[in-house]
Amino acid sequence: MIENIALAVIALACLAAIFGALLGYSSIRFKVEEEPIVEELDAMLPQTQCGQCGYPGCKPYAQAIANGEDINKCPPGGDTVMRQLAERMGIDPKPLDGEEKPKLIAFIREDECIGCTKCIQACPVDAIMGATRQMHTVITDECTGCELCVAPCPTDCIDMLPIEITTQNWQWNLQRIPTKINTEL
Amino acid sequence: MSNYFLLFFGTVLVNNFVLVKFLGLCPFMGVSNKIETAVGMSFATTFVLTLTAALSYIVNNYILIPLDLIYLQTLSFILVIAVVVQFTEMVMHKTSPTLYRLLGIFLPLITTNCAILGLALLNINENHDFVESIIYGFAAGVGFSLVLVLFSSMRERLAASDIPLPFKGSAIAMITAGLMSLAFMGFTGLIK
Numbered sequence: 502m503i504e505n506i507a508l509a510v511i512a513l514a515c516l517a518a519i520f521g522a523l524l525g526y527s528s529i530r531f532k533v534e535e536e537p538i539v540e541e542l543d544a545m546l547p548q549t550q551c552g553q554c555g556y557p558g559c560k561p562y563a564q565a566i567a568n569g570e571d572i573n574k575c576p577p578g579g580d581t582v583m584r585q586l587a588e589r590m591g592i593d594p595k596p597l598d599g600e601e602k603p604k605l606i607a608f609i610r611e612d613e614c615i616g617c618t619k620c621i622q623a624c625p626v627d628a629i630m631g632a633t634r635q636m637h638t639v640i641t642d643e644c645t646g647c648e649l650c651v652a653p654c655p656t657d658c659i660d661m662l663p664i665e666i667t668t669q670n671w672q673w674n675l676q677r678i679p680t681k682i683n684t685e686l
Numbered sequence: 687m688s689n690y691f692l693l694f695f696g697t698v699l700v701n702n703f704v705l706v707k708f709l710g711l712c713p714f715m716g717v718s719n720k721i722e723t724a725v726g727m728s729f730a731t732t733f734v735l736t737l738t739a740a741l742s743y744i745v746n747n748y749i750l751i752p753l754d755l756i757y758l759q760t761l762s763f764i765l766v767i768a769v770v771v772q773f774t775e776m777v778m779h780k781t782s783p784t785l786y787r788l789l790g791i792f793l794p795l796i797t798t799n800c801a802i803l804g805l806a807l808l809n810i811n812e813n814h815d816f817v818e819s820i821i822y823g824f825a826a827g828v829g830f831s832l833v834l835v836l837f838s839s840m841r842e843r844l845a846a847s848d849i850p851l852p853f854k855g856s857a858i859a860m861i862t863a864g865l866m867s868l869a870f871m872g873f874t875g876l877i878k
Contacts, residue, residue, distance in 0.1 A: 513765075516762060523773070524772055
């Protein structure tokens with residue numbers, strides 16, 4: 502009787518040891534080196550490299566999210582990007598950090614602009630148009646309000662102004678209005 | 687040779703694991719929302735089924751029967767299945783990270799897919815030899831893939847169609863599965 506039990510235990514232990522060795526070997530053999538989630542998160546971020554999240558760029562912020570940083574620190578990406586990040590990370594969406602402050606965009610006082618192009622080089626989204634010794638101006642649709650162009654300006658002619666709400670730029674929040682019955686199962 | 691063909695088509699169509707034997711219904715319902723995931727799940731399950739059939743045959747005939755430990759069948763088969771699934775997961779993580787992410791939790795859940803333990807036990811019940819076991823496992827996987835892909839294609843169309851409110855969602859999916867099962871009964875008698 503006791504031999505039978507011992508036999509069963511030994512047989513199962515041997516079996517488990519063999520399988521364990523197999524899995525151990527294959528975990529080394531099929532090791533996945535890079536962390537693909539960082540690349541994916543980086544692809545979702547708007548690539549403005551503006552630093553408003555407190556990290557030096559979008560890639561470092563993607564790395565930080567992968568390590569557990571909050572997902573709501575990207576004002577240029579706004580609500581859409583935050584929701585994508587939440588879905589990818591499998592966590593609940595959070596309201597955007599600092600949404601209370603009105604959306605600002607850069608405005609160049611054109612008569613004071615000397616055409617030095619320094620703000621053009623600073624702009625991460627190419628929202629400033631102009632050439633050397635020509636007056637510059639901001640493409641309002643492209644400006645993310647990152648304020649990176651303010652510091653380099655030698656004549657301090659760039660202001661951050663709250664965006665004027667018109668029918669063109671009003672956030673309609675169409676996603677929140679149920680326009681059709683959800684057919685997803 | 688011909689009896690291998692008979693076994694293969696008999697398992698895929700006549701004795702389909704999902705629609706006739708009602709094994710593996712959880713992934714059938716759970717992973718059939720999108721056809722891409724359904725295809726991925728089909729490949730993973732077929733791979734696991736085939737490998738499990740071979741391994742469980744070896745374990746049963748060369749370890750359990752000589753040592754007179756047949757009462758350990760279920761336990762050791764679960765062990766075999768867990769190892770094969772873990773192995774599949776590692777290989778898939780390496781070769782196809784996208785599929786790995788799409789399948790997510792359903793990949794480890796193949797371990798508890800009753801179709802796989804059912805296959806290992808049915809192989810013994812029906813006294814299959816080694817080659818027959820492998821064919822049976824592979825055919826079970828092909829049959830599972832067939833109905834899963836068909837069902838997910840239907841569900842994709844159902845999602846876009848105008849269904850009466852009481853039948854929306856899982857209800858219509860269940861009805862569809864029932865009708866599919868009825869349709870598969872039509873294959874009975876195809877192979878004696």
